[in-house]
Amino acid sequence: xxxxxxxxxxxxxxxxxxxxxxxxxxxxxxxxxxxxxxxxxxxxxxxxxxxxxxxxxxxxxxxxxxxxxxxxxxxxxxxxxxxxxxxxxxxxxxxxxxxxxxxxxxxxxxxxxxxxxxxxxxxxxxxxxxxxxxxxxxxx
Numbered sequence: 467x468x469x470x471x472x473x474x475x476x477x478x479x480x481x482x483x484x485x486x487x488x489x490x491x492x493x494x495x496x497x498x499x500x501x502x503x504x505x506x507x508x509x510x511x512x513x514x515x516x517x518x519x520x521x522x523x524x525x526x527x528x529x530x531x532x533x534x535x536x537x538x539x540x541x542x543x544x545x546x547x548x549x550x551x552x553x554x555x556x557x558x559x560x561x562x563x564x565x566x567x568x569x570x571x572x573x574x575x576x577x578x579x580x581x582x583x584x585x586x587x588x589x590x591x592x593x594x595x596x597x598x599x600x601x602x603x604x605x606x
Contacts, residue, residue, distance in 0.1 A: 474554065474557055476561070476567040476569070477558070477561060477567075479565075482495070482534075483495065483558050483561060483562045485531075485555060485558050487531075487546055487547060487551075487555075488546040492531050492534065492535050492538075493531075493533075493534040493535075494527075494530040494531055494533075494534075494558060494559060494562050495530060495533050495534065495562050496511065496529070496530050496533075496559075496562050496563045497533060500529045500530065500533060501563075503529065504516075504525065504526065504529050507525065509522045509525060509526060511526065511563050512563075517556065517559075517560070520549075523552060524540060524543055524544045524547075525540065526559065527543050527547060527552075527555065527559065528540045528543040530559060530562055531543065
């Protein structure tokens with residue numbers, strides 16, 4: 467459950483994504499119908515601009531909430547969600563759309579095994595470790 471006063475916690479996979487707004491708990495979800503509907507209004511949730519354009523934010527939040535709470539209105543969302551609250555809501559919105567939690571990308575290298583004290587690195591040759599021409603008997 468998300469509340470901007472609480473520490474963000476990744477929802478459990480396969481479980482509803484719950485957010486708390488104005489003391490009420492709501493499920494937020496973005497089925498394809500909602501993504502398509504927002505696209506018709508010029509809001510592309512699959513593009514970063516959909517998240518960075520402040521004019522899109524109320525409709526984006528409203529669309530995700532109304533799937534399970536059809537009694538809500540866009541006016542209710544605009545009156546009950548303050549701009550600073552979006553910092554706590556956006557990770558849940560992004561997770562509802564992409565199934566990726568913000569820390570997943572940040573901690574990816576932390577979970578890779580360290581070699582010689584260095585964090586895990588992508589495998590494969592790099593410019594610093596390969597020569598421009600193969601050596602004799604190298605198999606190339």
